[in-house]
Structures are given as structure tokens and as C-alpha cells.
Amino acid sequence: MIIPKNREEIELMRESALVVSKTLGMLAKEVKPGVTTLYLDKLAEEFIREQGAIPAFLGLYDFPNTLCMSPNSQVVHGIPNNTPLVEGDIISIDCGALKNEFYGDHAYTFAVGEIDSETKKLLDITKESLYVGIREFKVGNRVGDVGYAIQQFTEKHGYGVVRELVGHGIGRKMHEDPEMPNYGRRGRGKKFVEGMAVAIEPMTNMGTHKIRFHKDGWTVTTLDNKPSAHFEHDVVIIDGKPELLSTFQYIYEALGIESDEENEFRQQPLVL
Numbered sequence: 001m002i003i004p005k006n007r008e009e010i011e012l013m014r015e016s017a018l019v020v021s022k023t024l025g026m027l028a029k030e031v032k033p034g035v036t037t038l039y040l041d042k043l044a045e046e047f048i049r050e051q052g053a054i055p056a057f058l059g060l061y062d063f064p065n066t067l068c069m070s071p072n073s074q075v076v077h078g079i080p081n082n083t084p085l086v087e088g089d090i091i092s093i094d095c096g097a098l099k100n101e102f103y104g105d106h107a108y109t110f111a112v113g114e115i116d117s118e119t120k121k122l123l124d125i126t127k128e129s130l131y132v133g134i135r136e137f138k139v140g141n142r143v144g145d146v147g148y149a150i151q152q153f154t155e156k157h158g159y160g161v162v163r164e165l166v167g168h169g170i171g172r173k174m175h176e177d178p179e180m181p182n183y184g185r186r187g188r189g190k191k192f193v194e195g196m197a198v199a200i201e202p203m204t205n206m207g208t209h210k211i212r213f214h215k216d217g218w219t220v221t222t223l224d225n226k227p228s229a230h231f232e233h234d235v236v237i238i239d240g241k242p243e244l245l246s247t248f249q250y251i252y253e254a255l256g257i258e259s260d261e262e263n264e265f266r267q268q269p270l271v272l
Helices: 007-028 037-050 117-134 143-156 249-255
Strands: 067-071 074-076 090-099 102-111 167-169 176-180 197-200 203-205 211-213 220-222 228-230 233-238 241-244
Touching (some): 007 090, 074 090, 074 220, 090 228, 102 228, 117 233, 143 176
Antiparallel strands (some): 067 074, 090 102, 167 176, 197 233, 211 220
16 A cells, blocks of 8 residues: 655654764765774764664564665675675665654766776666656656666666665655556556655666575675665655656765755755
């Protein structure tokens, strides 16, 4: 069942989402060769609690950590460990926070030092596909419209779109209706309504779309061991149009990147 949010609830959700945004921005300065994902996980837990929030992933479905840390060929749900990151790696960091009884949940794939041009293109196209999908999240459209847009854009560039893992509704529960696949057919699936909030999260593989689930119950890798990228935003429908609750601007500020990519999805400018 889809649970629309009123304006007061949307603002509470924005607070939760921005806790995650600030956490990813803090981590952006720390992602570098020699650092372990377990160290980054500890930093994130402390930072989230300092914001008056609770790490949402810690203990959720018995997940053992604050962050899902998925390097290189890992798609999602990687468990932090003591293996140092190395130059040329990429690392998807998926983070969640619970504040004011609402969840925030989004992700960004970082380059570790300098990465090769082929991998950089994978990251750029995956992030762009996120916004391609968000544009279709508006009153009157359906779940299939978002998935179709992401799939067509991504496959046009020769990448594989993961089928088995999807985005989702979000609110007082981490995972609400509807599921939001990154593939599909136009005009299919549940219809979008005012106040609806979702996490849209394309997961794109450099090679095949096929994946492998590991015995630890969490880790997911590409079947051909080629790199995978993952970007995610929390989005709500306000006045019929998509409005971002989360932001990558804290990341960009930390990394010295200038971007106006989010402007079309904000009714008011974001003040950091």
C-alpha cells in the first residue's frame, strides 16, 4: 500500500535525508587509498549519532554495520572490513538514518584516488541515469515509466541494468511500497500520486546485468566481476513534480566540485 506524506511529514523526511547527505559529505574527505571500509563505517556511526539520529542500517534485517560498502565488482550490501582501499578502486557507500521517526536512505559511488576513464564513464552514466529516472517520477506516471527511462538510457551506453535489486518507497519504514525497478515498460505498475516518497537507485554494471549472491547473505557481485556503480536519491512528489529530499552537494563541496544537476528538482535553493 502506498502511503502519501503530508507537508509536515515531508519536512521531517527531508531532515532525515539530509543527515545521510551530510554523512556522505563527511566521508567524501576520508575516501582515499589506505583507508579501510571498517574505519569509514565507524566514522559514519559516530557522525549520525552526533546529528541526533540513529544509523538505520545497523541491525536492520540483522545487517551488522552502519554502512553498506561495496567496492569495484560488488553491487550493493557489502560488509565493511579491514581491507584497505587502493588507488583506482571505486566504492559505493549506501547510508541510512532514522530521525523524527522517518528514514533517509541514499548512496554515492566514490572514486578512490585516480580511476581509469572507462570506470569514470560508468560512474557518470549511472549518476545521470538517476536523474533520467527522477524526471519520470511525477503525478500520472507509473513505476514502469521510471524503470523504462533508466533502462533505455543505461543500455544505450552498453551497460547492464541489475534486475534483482530495486529502489523502494520510504517513510516511517525503510522499505515501503512500491518497489522501484531500474527496468520496465512504460505505463505499467502503480500510479504515482501527490505526496509519494521513494528511493530511486540505479545499479549499473560495466558488463552483464547478471549478478551473484554470496553465502554471507549480503554481498552481491557482478557475475563477470566487472565494476558496478550505484547512486541513490530520496524523492517526493510535491505539486505533481519530483522534489529531492537528499543532496550530493555536501559531497561536491568536500571534493571541490561545482554542479547544478539538482536544481531542476528543487522548488527552493538548498542552503548548506
